[in-house]
Structure formats: structure tokens, C-alpha cells
Amino acid sequence: MAVLVFAESDNGKYKKSSFEAISYGRDLADQLSTSCIAVSIGDKGPENLGQYGAHQEINVQGDVYKTFNPNTYAKTISELSSNIDGQIIILSQTYTGKSIAPLIAIKQEAALVTGIIGMANTSEGFQVKTTAFSNKAVAHIQINQAKKILSIIPNSYQVNTYDSTSEVISHNINISQEDVNTNIVKTEKEIGKIPLTEAELVISAGRGLKSAENWNLVEDLAEALGAATACSKPVSDMEWRPHSEHVGQTGITIKPNLYIAAGISGAIQHLAGVSSSKVICVINTDPEAPFFKAADYGIVGDAFDILPRLTKRISEIKG
Numbered sequence: 001m002a003v004l005v006f007a008e009s010d011n012g013k014y015k016k017s018s019f020e021a022i023s024y025g026r027d028l029a030d031q032l033s034t035s036c037i038a039v040s041i042g043d044k045g046p047e048n049l050g051q052y053g054a055h056q057e058i059n060v061q062g063d064v065y066k067t068f069n070p071n072t073y074a075k076t077i078s079e080l081s082s083n084i085d086g087q088i089i090i091l092s093q094t095y096t097g098k099s100i101a102p103l104i105a106i107k108q109e110a111a112l113v114t115g116i117i118g119m120a121n122t123s124e125g126f127q128v129k130t131t132a133f134s135n136k137a138v139a140h141i142q143i144n145q146a147k148k149i150l151s152i153i154p155n156s157y158q159v160n161t162y163d164s165t166s167e168v169i170s171h172n173i174n175i176s177q178e179d180v181n182t183n184i185v186k187t188e189k190e191i192g193k194i195p196l197t198e199a200e201l202v203i204s205a206g207r208g209l210k211s212a213e214n215w216n217l218v219e220d221l222a223e224a225l226g227a228a229t230a231c232s233k234p235v236s237d238m239e240w241r242p243h244s245e246h247v248g249q250t251g252i253t254i255k256p257n258l259y260i261a262a263g264i265s266g267a268i269q270h271l272a273g274v275s276s277s278k279v280i281c282v283i284n285t286d287p288e289a290p291f292f293k294a295a296d297y298g299i300v301g302d303a304f305d306i307l308p309r310l311t312k313r314i315s316e317i318k319g
């Protein structure tokens with residue numbers, strides 16, 4: 001039996017969350033006295049995954065992976081897991097991870113646990129820790145099924161480094177037309193933007209910014225900080241910002257090191273997606289805004305005044 005970790009890459013670049021997943025997989029494999037095998041698909045990153053803990057790396061190549069399709073990725077990981085007796089499959093809970101984990105679970109008849117935020121406890125059975133009730137509680141889940149799929153929230157586990165390299169084995173999987181029940185006709189990629197789920201710094205704004213035209217204040221600060229941008233639900237509903245930036249209960253869950261929220265009230269549905277951020281800084285004109293209760297730092301003030309001042313000061317410090 002082995003621990004199999006999907007090392008997700010995009011255009012020949014590994015995601016940081018892949019290194020977290022491998023570190024998680026290796027620590028778990030050490031606990032279970034087994035090996036940690038990383039699987040990369042298509043154009044992988046340049047790093048040797050042994051330096052993050054993989055004992056071995058399998059790289060699967062083929063024209064079929066040129067465009068991401070959940071069916072082909074799920075079939076590939078599932079088949080490899082059967083070949084190497086990968087009883088535990090670990091993925092990062094990115095958009096890709098979210099779309100393939102349930103498909104692999106069906107193929108493998110495995111137990112799937114998503115939203116994992118800590119190392120499994122294998123001293124008595126197999127228990128994992130996940131967020132619950134919109135981040136208001138932590139659930140300890142006992143998995144009784146032999147085959148397990150664990151999906152780890154990005155930024156929830158540290159990246160370990162090792163002074164070693166692993167052997168990289170090239171592999172092919174036979175994918176037939178029957179394996180693919182959807183075809184991606186066209187994809188449009190946002191270029192040059194920091195992906196929200198990966199970002200360590202996020203600057204977010206809400207209805208307090210008054211209109212889409214004022215978002216240059218948010219973008220300027222994001223650029224100065226090297227941060228990703230996010231927004232509250234009404235902002236994306238009114239199409240001031242794209243839905244891909246909507247965080248919260250019905251949007252994306254993020255866990256950056258710093259979350260700056262300007263002109264957002266802090267409704268529970270919003271907090272559900274951001275309250276696990278390591279440091280939260282809130283800018284709001286209303287001292288009674290609920291968000292201040294969840295904040296590490298609070299600025300009672302006008303976003304139209306504070307945001308440009310923050311941008312100017314950060315640019316001065318950096319410059």
C-alpha cells in the first residue's frame with residue numbers, strides 16, 4: 001500500500017498547494033510506514049518532487065492532457081492508484097482537485113473527505129480534521145473505508161523540504177472516447193493574475209466601494225502588495241466584479257496569510273469563506289460593523305481615504 005499524491009501543475013508550473021499536499025502525503029506515509037508517490041499529469045513543473053517528500057514521481061504524458069478534462073484526470077489517477085495499490089489518495093482542494101476528487105471516489109469506491117485542515121490521526125483507526133458549519137466548528141471524522149481520498153484546503157499544511165531527489169518515471173494511460181463524457185470546447189484563461197485560492201495575500205472589497213469604477217483603489221493596493229483581489233457576493237451579483245472573485249459560503253473558501261476587507265460588513269455568509277485567514281484586517285466606516293469582531297486589525301475609516309494611503313505607504317516601503 002502507498003500514499004498517492006496528485007501534484008497539480010498548470011502550464012509547466014507546479015502550484016504551491018501541490019507541495020503542501022506532497023508534504024502532507026509524506027508525513028502521512030511516514031506515520032503508516034509506507035511510501036509517498038507523487039503523480040504529475042502532462043506538462044509538469046521543473047522541481048524534483050523528492051525535495052518535498054515524494055519517494056517516487058510518476059509523470060503521465062499524452063496529447064489527451066493538453067486541455068484539462070476532469071474525466072481524463074480522474075481516470076488516470078484512479079488507474080494509477082489501482083496499479084500501485086495507492087490506498088490513500090491526496091489532492092489539494094483547488095478547482096481542479098474539487099472537480100476530480102468525487103469522480104475518483106466513485107471509480108475507486110472510496111471514502112472522500114474534503115476540507116481537511118490538519119494531519120490525520122492514525123493512532124486509533126483513521127481520523128481527519130475538517131472545517132464544519134461554515135468554519136464555525138472543526139469536525140473530527142473517522143474514516144472506516146480502506147480506500148480513502150483526502151482533499152486538503154490550500155495553505156492548511158506546511159511545505160516540508162528534504163535534501164533528496166526522487167526517481168521520475170514516465171507512464172502512459174490508455175484513455176478511450178468512452179472514458180470522456182464531456183468535451184471542453186473552449187477555455188479562456190485569466191493571464192497574469194494571482195489565483196485567489198493560491199494567494200497568500202488577498203485584498204477584498206464590498207458594497208461600501210459604491211461602484212465598479214472605484215475598483216482601481218483595490219487593484220492598486222493589490223498590485224503594490226502582490227495580492228489577489230476578492231469581493232463580497234452582492235458585488236459579483238451586481239457584476240461589479242467577476243464571480244470568480246466571490247468569497248464566502250456560496251463562493252470560494254480561502255485561507256490566505258493576510259485578508260484585507262474594505263467596505264464589507266462581515267455577514268456570517270461572507271465570514272464562512274474567509275474566517276480561517278491567518279490575519280484579518282478590516283476597513284469600515286461603521287465601528288459597529290460585525291466584521292470587526294472577526295478582525296485582528298481594524299481601521300474605522302473611509303475606504304476611499306484609507307486604500308490610497310495604504311497603497312502609497314506600501315509602495316514607499318517597497319521602493
Ligand SMILES: Cc1cc2nc3c(=O)[nH]c(=O)nc-3n(C[C@H](O)[C@H](O)[C@H](O)COP(=O)(O)OP(=O)(O)OC[C@H]3O[C@@H](n4cnc5c(N)ncnc54)[C@H](O)[C@@H]3O)c2cc1C
Pocket residue numbers: 205206207208209231232233234235246247248249250251262263264265266267268269270273283284285286289301302303304
Ligand atoms: C444563503 C446566502 C448565502 C450568501 N453567501 C454569501 C457569500 O458567499 N459571500 C458574501 O459575501 N455574502 C453572501 N451572502 C450575502 C451576505 O448575507 C451579505 O448580504 C453580504 O455579504 C453583504 O455584502 P457587503 O458586506 O459587501 O455589503 P453591505 O452589507 O451593504 O455592507 C457594506 C459595508 O460597507 C461599509 N461602508 C460603506 N461605505 C464605506 C466606505 N466608504 N468605507 C468603508 N466602509 C464602508 C458599511 O458600513 C457596511 O458595513 C449570502 C446570503 C445568503 C442569504
